[in-house]
Amino acid sequence: MGVRLQVLGVVLLGMLVSGGAGLLMHRVERDGAAQALDRRTAAAQDAVASAAQRYVDALQLVAGALEALPALEATSFATVTQPLGQLWLPGAVSVDYVVAVPDSGVADAQAAWRGRGLLGLILTAAPGGRRALLRRARARPGHRGHRAAVRARPTLAGSPPAAPAGSPSPGPR
Secondary structure, eight states: OHHHHHHHHHHHHHHHHHHHHHHHHHHHHHHHHHHHHHHHHHHHHHHHHHHHHHHHHHHHHHHHHHHHOSSOOHHHHHHHHGGGGGSOOTTOOOEEEEEEEOGGGHHHHHHHHHHTTOTTOOOOOOTTSOOEEEEEEEEEOOSSSOOOEEEOOOOOTTSOOOOOTTSOOOOOO
16 A cells, blocks of 8 residues: 555646646746737837827928918928828828918908919808818828829818817817
């Protein structure tokens, strides 16, 4: 009986050691998978932040160039926004220049912007007594070197009023 007890003890000890080693390996594998997931998540976050920063940088460059112009006209707007088509910014299909116009000044604004090169521009006041917003020009950057087309657009009647710089956006309505 002594030999059987020794064999049984060795078998039980072997099972305990095997089970412990298996549990340890499972924990190591799980920790490794968690670390790999953390690395992939961090890489994805970095890629999104980098891509978003490209859009911000492009808009800041365009805004600075537009601000530096002595007078904004359709041709100068097209010239400033044309390089955006070469930056390959997926989803960025246009650049709009929006000007707030009081309802009483729609006719004057229309005449002024027509004098700046938007000959076919026709403005109408936004319903509801809010200010009419003039979408001055829309540059449609083409991909990989296509020319930008500048078109006059009607008022943005369905758009919420512009918020002052630095304030949170009112969001969609």
